[in-house]
Amino acid sequence: MExxxxxxxxxxxxxxxxxxVLRWSARKSLPAMAKSSLxxxxxxxxxSMAIANLENQYAAKIKSASNQELREILEAQCAFVTxxxxxxxxxxxxxxxxxxxxxxxxxxxxxxxxxEGAGGEFGERVADLDEIVYRLIQWMSGESDxxxxxxxxxxxxxxxxxxAMDTIAFSxxxxxxxxxxxxxxxxxxxxxxxxxxxxxxxxxxxxxxxxGQMVVIDPDASQVIINGVLEDTAVDWWAGRxxxxxxxxxxxxxxxxxxxxxxxxxxxxxGLLRTELFFLDHKIAPTRAQQMKIYEQxxxxxxxxxxxxxxxxxxxxxxxxxxxxxxxxxxALGVRGxxxxxxxPQFFEDQLHAIKAAADSVRATGKKxxxxxxxxMIATVEEAEKFSKAARAAGFKRVGIMIEIPxxxxxxxxxxxxxxxxxxxxxxxxxxxFAADRVNSGVAALLNPWQPALLSLxxxxxxxxxxxxxxxxxxxxxxxxxxxxxxxxxLGINSVSASPSSVAAVVDLLSRVDASEAxxxxxxxxxxxNPRDAKAGAKAALIEI
Amino acid sequence: xxxxxxxxxxxxxxxxxxANEFSAIAKAAPFEITVGKPGAPLVKANxxxxxxxxxxxxxxxxxxxxxxxxxxxxxxxxxxxxATISE
Numbered sequence: 001m002e003x004x005x006x007x008x009x010x011x012x013x014x015x016x017x018x019x020x021v022l023r024w025s026a027r028k029s030l031p032a033m034a035k036s037s038l039x040x041x042x043x044x045x046x047x048s049m050a051i052a053n054l055e056n057q058y059a060a061k062i063k064s065a066s067n068q069e070l071r072e073i074l075e076a077q078c079a080f081v082t083x084x085x086x087x088x089x090x091x092x093x094x095x096x097x098x099x100x101x102x103x104x105x106x107x108x109x110x111x112x113x114x115x116e117g118a119g120g121e122f123g124e125r126v127a128d129l130d131e132i133v134y135r136l137i138q139w140m141s142g143e144s145d146x147x148x149x150x151x152x153x154x155x156x157x158x159x160x161x162x163x164a165m166d167t168i169a170f171s172x173x174x175x176x177x178x179x180x181x182x183x184x185x186x187x188x189x190x191x192x193x194x195x196x197x198x199x200x201x202x203x204x205x206x207x208x209x210x211x212g213q214m215v216v217i218d219p220d221a222s223q224v225i226i227n228g229v230l231e232d233t234a235v236d237w238w239a240g241r242x243x244x245x246x247x248x249x250x251x252x253x254x255x256x257x258x259x260x261x262x263x264x265x266x267x268x269x270x271g272l273l274r275t276e277l278f279f280l281d282h283k284i285a286p287t288r289a290q291q292m293k294i295y296e297q298x299x300x301x302x303x304x305x306x307x308x309x310x311x312x313x314x315x316x317x318x319x320x321x322x323x324x325x326x327x328x329x330x331x332a333l334g335v336r337g338x339x340x341x342x343x344x345p346q347f348f349e350d351q352l353h354a355i356k357a358a359a360d361s362v363r364a365t366g367k368k369x370x371x372x373x374x375x376x377m378i379a380t381v382e383e384a385e386k387f388s389k390a391a392r393a394a395g396f397k398r399v400g401i402m403i404e405i406p407x408x409x410x411x412x413x414x415x416x417x418x419x420x421x422x423x424x425x426x427x428x429x430x431x432x433x434f435a436a437d438r439v440n441s442g443v444a445a446l447l448n449p450w451q452p453a454l455l456s457l458x459x460x461x462x463x464x465x466x467x468x469x470x471x472x473x474x475x476x477x478x479x480x481x482x483x484x485x486x487x488x489x490x491l492g493i494n495s496v497s498a499s500p501s502s503v504a505a506v507v508d509l510l511s512r513v514d515a516s517e518a519x520x521x522x523x524x525x526x527x528x529x530n531p532r533d534a535k536a537g538a539k540a541a542l543i544e545i
Numbered sequence: 546x547x548x549x550x551x552x553x554x555x556x557x558x559x560x561x562x563x564a565n566e567f568s569a570i571a572k573a574a575p576f577e578i579t580v581g582k583p584g585a586p587l588v589k590a591n592x593x594x595x596x597x598x599x600x601x602x603x604x605x606x607x608x609x610x611x612x613x614x615x616x617x618x619x620x621x622x623x624x625x626x627x628a629t630i631s632e
Contacts (some may be wrong), residue, residue: 079564111597
């Protein structure tokens with residue numbers, strides 16, 4: 001029998017899975033857009049050579065394809081590669097002076113923009129088009145091939161770290177993720193949580209894992225078990241408590257895509273509708289009308305009730321091409337979130353109006369939604385005033401801000417009459433409170449949401465908000481942990497917003513406690529001096545009550 | 546120019562294999578064939594990328610235009626094209 005070994009990291013999700021390891025080599029970013037000094041003919045020729053080469057690669061793969069389905073997929077992709085319309089379109093851009101990779105990207109961008117807003121299988125083809133652009137440019141720059149996800153089977157993806165772009169490409173064959181880098185609030189963790197993929201991040205021993213190895217990911221124990229066996233997962237430990245009906249505080253859902261929105265069940269509205277992922281792919285700023293279409297789709301697909309849309313949170317690790325943000329030494333502390341509005345005021349004005357127009361048009365169909373907006377990365381009352389004014393001018397009745405920067409937590413009483421609600425983003429709040437980079441796995445332990453200082457700050461925010469008569473919710477990843485959601489209720493938080501895959505568990509546990517029990521659980525957590533004892537204390541208190 | 550109409554009955558709609566076969570047939574025609582949803586601009590039928598951008602699902606109507614006056618040739622290609630988008 002093969003030996004069983006364990007690797008430690010930080011668990012994401014609550015379901016253990018067992019599958020085969022597939023190592024993922026990260027994609028390099030595409031080269032920056034550039035003009036050519038070599039002339040049109042050279043660029044046209046570079047593209048046609050790349051196309052011919054890729055066509056040959058496809059032909060070889062099609063020949064060796066093991067099944068009909070795979071063969072048809074490859075044939076369809078190959079037909080896009082050799083479509084003369086693509087080369088013709090690119091030629092228009094070469095005539096404007098762009099180099100081969102840039103002209104190709106711009107040309108494919110034209111086709112992609114025509115697919116904008118297409119759902120289902122048509123929308124999914126955009127990934128094929130991106131794949132083709134990537135492979136053609138790889139060939140032009142003389143670089144090698146990389147990982148392609150198999151179309152069937154179950155795999156645990158193992159990587160140094162994954163970008164949002166990588167994780168978007170994950171199909172249903174990905175059942176688990178192990179990353180050497182990242183922390184509990186890295187984008188890898190967020191995407192995995194929202195898609196119900198179990199993961200262990202910040203796993204320093206991940207290099208040991210090799211392709212084909214069978215491993216178990218146990219997120220509860222924060223372990224990867226090499227040659228491990230999957231045990232029957234026990235029923236939820238709180239199942240013995242009886243349900244009191246409704247959850248003790250409002251439970252909403254976090255949504256970042258149309259696919260997320262369709263998955264939301266049992267949530268009382270959307271507490272955080274992220275708008276970044278809608279724009280990651282765009283080379284040029286989408287128009288109001290284009291944006292409105294995207295928002296309409298997600299509003300139609302999502303639940304009824306209060307829907308809180310967050311304006312674009314770009315910058316740092318979420319670059320958006322059309323905003324033209326420069327490189328920064330320290331992007332997490334730089335121009336990001338609402339700060340970008342100073343550089344791109346027109347985009348933010350368009351976004352507010354597009355959200356309002358989409359909300360009005362979806363409401364007109366009879367869907368019972370109340371759409372409000374909130375701004376990310378607000379540090380001062382002055383910034384909050386500015387955003388509130390702009391949002392109300394666009395027609396919004398309820399306006400809020402995110403609480404992510406410690407500075408704003410010190411002036412909550414002065415937000416009275418400025419905003420209607422606050423939403424705590426625990427991920428960034430932890431990053432700034434503990435001076436611990438979210439993407440540096442070396443400091444991941446500080447970002448544990450059970451840290452006593454974070455719990456203490458949540459409590460003081462809740463108290464100050466109540467005094468100012470402003471509702472406060474938590475929309476960070478921490479709210480997806482049912483036990484932590486009980487603690488938040490006890491600390492005085494009015495609502496939590498969890499990832500769609502966690503909503504059911506959060507609602508379930510919050511329906512089995514009343515306000516005084518939640519307070520007792522919160523007090524137990526607050527007495528601890530470290531995150532482990534805080535969690536253990538909360539659990540023990542809840543079992544005892 | 547000869548113009549005809551048909552309905553997509555294949556489940557996946559006009560992309561993937563159906564679009565591939567559709568464009569291959571259009572490519573083989575000795576005259577230009579264009580296609581689109583009724584009332585919308587027509588696109589070149591020999592381009593899988595253009596076909597994809599029609600976002601034509603099962604149940605959608607399609608207008609197909611044949612740049613020829615040869616009725617029997619147009620009919621022959623029409624039948625072959627319809628076969629690729631029929632269940």
